[in-house]
Amino acid sequence: MTSYTKEEVLLQARYLNLAFDGKWVLRNINFCIRDIVRPGIQQGQVVSLIGRSGIGKTQLFRILSGLQRPDSGTVEISQKPVVAPSAGEAGAVIAGSMRAVQAGDMGVIFQNYYQFKWRTVHQSLRLAARQNKSLWGVEEDAIKHYLDRFDLQDVLHLYPQQLSGGQQQRVSIIQQLLKGSDFLLLDEPFSGLDVCVLDKVVELLLQVSLSDERKTLIIVSHDIATAVAISDTVFILAKENGQAGSTIVKEIDLIERGLAWEKNVREQKAFADTIGEIKACL
Amino acid sequence: MFKPFENISKRNAGIMIAIQALTVLLCWQFSAKGLIPQPLTIGEALGHLLTTKLLLDNILVSLLLTLKALLYSVLITLFFAYLSVIPFFRPVAQFVVKCRYLTLTGLIFIFTLLTTDGSQLKLSLLVFGIVPFFTTSFLSVIVNIPRQELELCQTLGYGRWQSLYEVIIVGKADQVFEIVRQNFAIAWMMITMVEGLSMSEGGIGVLLIKYNKYNDLTNVLALQLVIFGLGLCFDYILGAMRKWLFPYTRF
DSSP states (O other): OOOOEEEEEEEEEEEEEEEETTEEEEEEEEEEEEEEEBTTBOOOEEEEEEEOTTSSHHHHHHHHTTSSOOSEEEEEEEOSOOOOOOGGGTTOOOTTSEEEOOTTSSEEEOTTOOOOTTSOHHHHHHHHHHTOGGGTTOHHHHHHHHHHHTTOGGGTTOOGGGSOHHHHHHHHHHHHHHHTOSEEEEESTTTTOOHHHHHHHHHHHHHHHTTOTTOEEEEEESOHHHHHHHOSEEEEEEEOTTOSSEEEEEEEETTTTTOSSOTTGGGSHHHHHHHHHHHHHO | OOSTTOOOOHHHHHHHHHHHHHHHHHHHHHHOOTTSOOHHHHHHHHHHHHHSHHHHHHHHHHHHHHHHHHHHHHHHHHHHHHHTTSGGGHHHHHHHHHGGGSOSGGGHHHHHHHOSSHHHHHHHHHHHHHHHHHHHHHHHHHHTOOHHHHHHHHHTTOOHHHHIIIIIIITTHHHHHHHHHHHHHHHHHHHHHHHTTOGGGOOHHHHHHHHHHTTOHHHHHHHHHHHHHHHHHHHHHHHHHHHHHOGGGGO
16 A cells, blocks of 8 residues: 555534524534645645535535535634644644635635636636736746646637536636635536546546645535545545434545555445445445 | 427518518508508608708707716716625615606706706706616616625635626626616607707707697607617617627627
């Protein structure tokens, strides 16, 4: 198995509760995402939140992105890069380095890849790049870099309505990458995609995750197989023992099972076993 | 052609409209009696009107007044509409919307006292008449802004003022043209009324009042045709301008 350590806490959700009209939607949600460090490899994190349709995934997505406040509980993110603790201290939360998430902290890719319909791709990307202080003065270079990487050079002066679904998704991802957030939240990125496009999207997301050590992709999905194939950690959102409201019923460390960062992961027995295990939890 | 939701080609639609119009005109031509003029007589009157300087001068007066009123109305509407997203100013915008229930006739004397000449009186009455309708339309655009537009701003880290600029001022600029286009008819309707209040400057409304006074129905209907044509022209021009200025509205 590839050697790795889980170090600094990048995101921590504590005791999240959300109710609508007196009905619990989310209850007592707790989970934590840590920086996975692999010697000699720049490796971000890919985490999936899996749950059935209507279980409250989108509400959790909105809370994580800072667009919605929970009734109680907090979502905290690592404020800035800190000196990584030594191996012996791996897993220790560094006090004072966390702060509550706010709208704008996370890069958010909505399910329908929404873009301003009055802006061309170039204008949208430029606006996003301007939000990123580290890109001031080199916005155009950064845009060109991403467009080349994501094979979108030809759509620069088109409007979102003129793009295909796949192109819109890639533009949304580039936009949020240019904005410069360490976190990228994706709501159902695999839904409605045909097999060929699906493979491309998976490859694209893996590419993004490898772009920076701290880059963390949080995928909210009901597509179990694809989510498991791409992730290093899976959290299962489901109802527990007939109680109202969904909660995280299980965390699966796919690295421990040898299912992360592997190309032909779908062919492994452990993959099928994991899918079965997740299905049993839903 | 007679089935619900049936699609027909542009050519067929054109032929269909031409036949319908011709049928109406023929029925009118052969059924008109007494004081009601026949279409051919109206056509002749229109031809004669179009060759006179009188019509052109009066049209120009009315058009200038309408355009001035539209410009002021748009500026005032945008001012109130943009302010409406700030809770403190929302009641003011909502009051302006409710002002559409006021009749201009009851306010003429007040406006006469507030203005210095006939030209100002006409302009201010027109603006007062148009603004509530424009504001109503634009506020409904603002109220119906998809939540995702504002959320995208939030996820991009925009502040509230930056979101206002992006989503409402830039993002809804094309809607201003659409609102002007949709409400142009209101301005055009009001102009004939306000021009009657101060007739010295002329205008298409003054012409209409004069022809009406002498029961010259042929010229009244010929003028109505001119007004109708001008309305259609404006509708087309504003639509074309919107597409040209905001190319994304084509898709």
